[in-house]
Amino acid sequence: MKYTAPRGTKDILPDETSVWQGIEKTCRKLFELYNYSEIRTPVFEQTELFTRSIGQTTDIVSKEMYTFLDRKGRSLTLRPEETAPVVRAAIENNLIQKDKLTKLYYIGPMFRYERPQMGRQRQFHQAGIEVFGSDNPAIDVEGISLAMQIFNRLGISNLEVDLNSVGCNKCRPEYFIRIKSFFKDKIKSMCEDCQKRFETNPLRILDCKEPNCQKFIEKAPAIKDILCPECKTHFEKVITGLESLKIKYKVNNRLVRGLDYYTCTAFEIVSGQLGAQNAVCGGGRYDTLVEEFGGPKTAAFGFAIGLERVVEIIKSTKSNNQPSKQAPSLYVATMGDEAEKIGFELVSKARGAGISADMDYLRKSLKAQMKTADNEKAKYVLIIGDDEIKKNKAILKNMQTGGQEEIAFDEALHRLTS
Numbered sequence: 001m002k003y004t005a006p007r008g009t010k011d012i013l014p015d016e017t018s019v020w021q022g023i024e025k026t027c028r029k030l031f032e033l034y035n036y037s038e039i040r041t042p043v044f045e046q047t048e049l050f051t052r053s054i055g056q057t058t059d060i061v062s063k064e065m066y067t068f069l070d071r072k073g074r075s076l077t078l079r080p081e082e083t084a085p086v087v088r089a090a091i092e093n094n095l096i097q098k099d100k101l102t103k104l105y106y107i108g109p110m111f112r113y114e115r116p117q118m119g120r121q122r123q124f125h126q127a128g129i130e131v132f133g134s135d136n137p138a139i140d141v142e143g144i145s146l147a148m149q150i151f152n153r154l155g156i157s158n159l160e161v162d163l164n165s166v167g168c169n170k171c172r173p174e175y176f177i178r179i180k181s182f183f184k185d186k187i188k189s190m191c192e193d194c195q196k197r198f199e200t201n202p203l204r205i206l207d208c209k210e211p212n213c214q215k216f217i218e219k220a221p222a223i224k225d226i227l228c229p230e231c232k233t234h235f236e237k238v239i240t241g242l243e244s245l246k247i248k249y250k251v252n253n254r255l256v257r258g259l260d261y262y263t264c265t266a267f268e269i270v271s272g273q274l275g276a277q278n279a280v281c282g283g284g285r286y287d288t289l290v291e292e293f294g295g296p297k298t299a300a301f302g303f304a305i306g307l308e309r310v311v312e313i314i315k316s317t318k319s320n321n322q323p324s325k326q327a328p329s330l331y332v333a334t335m336g337d338e339a340e341k342i343g344f345e346l347v348s349k350a351r352g353a354g355i356s357a358d359m360d361y362l363r364k365s366l367k368a369q370m371k372t373a374d375n376e377k378a379k380y381v382l383i384i385g386d387d388e389i390k391k392n393k394a395i396l397k398n399m400q401t402g403g404q405e406e407i408a409f410d411e412a413l414h415r416l417t418s
């Protein structure tokens with residue numbers, strides 16, 4: 001019987017993992033530079049955590065969740081995003097306290113039942129931050145600049161920040177009314193989903209990707225005209241902050257994002273180097289979610305970077321001749337049983353001393369073993385045969401210079417560590 005990876009998932013193979021490790025390393029370094037600490041939450045949660053926060057009428061909740069019953073009949077869902085789990089964990093573990101900033105980051109897999117295509121998988125990976133405890137627009141600016149710094153360090157340019165304010169509970173109801181009256185006579189010509197959204201959550205109409213609906217959406221009223229004074233000031237301060245850091249941005253009044261919990265700032269970072277799925281990062285403020293989850297009233301901000309799309313950009317821009325994995329420092333080639341035994345001990349001693357080492361257990365010819373060592377790009381090869389055993393010595397070959405010398409077994413390791 002043949003098995004394949006489930007539709008929409010991908011094996012990340014050894015020749016690609018070095019790119020992933022590089023990205024993850026850069027993310028961690030930058031997150032920590034900005035004083036964020038890592039949090040790891042379970043990959044599944046109670047279903048309600050997502051339905052309540054992301055919103056029943058969003059695409060994620062209505063179509064994309066991996067939801068199942070466990071053996072006791074509890075409804076669980078593979079996390080489609082990480083903000084709700086982090087908020088849950090922060091409240092449950094008392095990480096959110098008065099007069100304190102809590103800055104958390106995560107890296108890990110997310111799951112959405114979407115139609116697989118370029119830039120869209122069913123298991124994908126995100127790196128992101130969540131910060132709790134301040135409604136200062138400087139937090140939004142710091143967050144956006146942190147994401148941009150990560151891209152910058154990864155050598156990714158040609159990016160743009162799309163920025164909007166989605167208002168708050170005070171000003172959004174007025175916007176709902178305007179949106180409803182704008183779409184009232186158009187909704188019949190729009191898609192079925194939009195017709196549902198019109199009844200349940202009119203703001204979601206703006207997120208529709210159908211080309212036919214887009215034509216109407218382009219002319220819809222802009223939220224900026226109805227923002228309350230607080231939201232307006234907040235938005236202006238974010239813009240001033242981005243300008244002072246010389247971060248390129250574009251105000252996009254139609255940007256509402258695919259999740260309901262956002263308040264005020266919503267943003268996406270889009271790349272000119274990707275196709276239709278061009279967003280590499282999305283985020284914004286969610287000043288009411290912590291309280292809605294039963295925590296203290298807490299302003300919050302977060303973003304998530306889509307790592308598959310970052311890998312895609314890096315692979316398309318860099319020439320692919322970098323070494324794909326760490327080469328071993330030492331390769332031990334042996335001839336005969338006795339030599340294999342000594343070689344085995346030397347390999348384990350080398351590893352114990354922190355030298356990456358390997359040998360060939362396939363009992364190939366010496367020539368074939370040398371070829372393997374060369375393919376593995378080993379720096380040194382230690383050759384042990386019958387002659388060498390008699391002399392209690394081995395031959396150490398420097399693979400870069402081609403030079404070789406006879407050397408006592410113990411001396412060999414000493415040579416490599418000094």
Ligand code: ATP
Pocket residue numbers: 081112114119120121122123124125126257258277278279280281282283304305306307308309
């Ligand atoms: P999109 O507009 O691409 O559907 P989204 O708004 O659903 O994105 P978010 O929930 O904001 O995405 O997630 C943040 C980032 O995660 C996205 O900008 C994207 O880079 C990445 N991402 C989201 N869904 C997927 C997926 N199914 N496969 C790969 N990456 C994804």
Ligand code: MG
Pocket residue numbers: 258
């Ligand atoms: Mg999506």
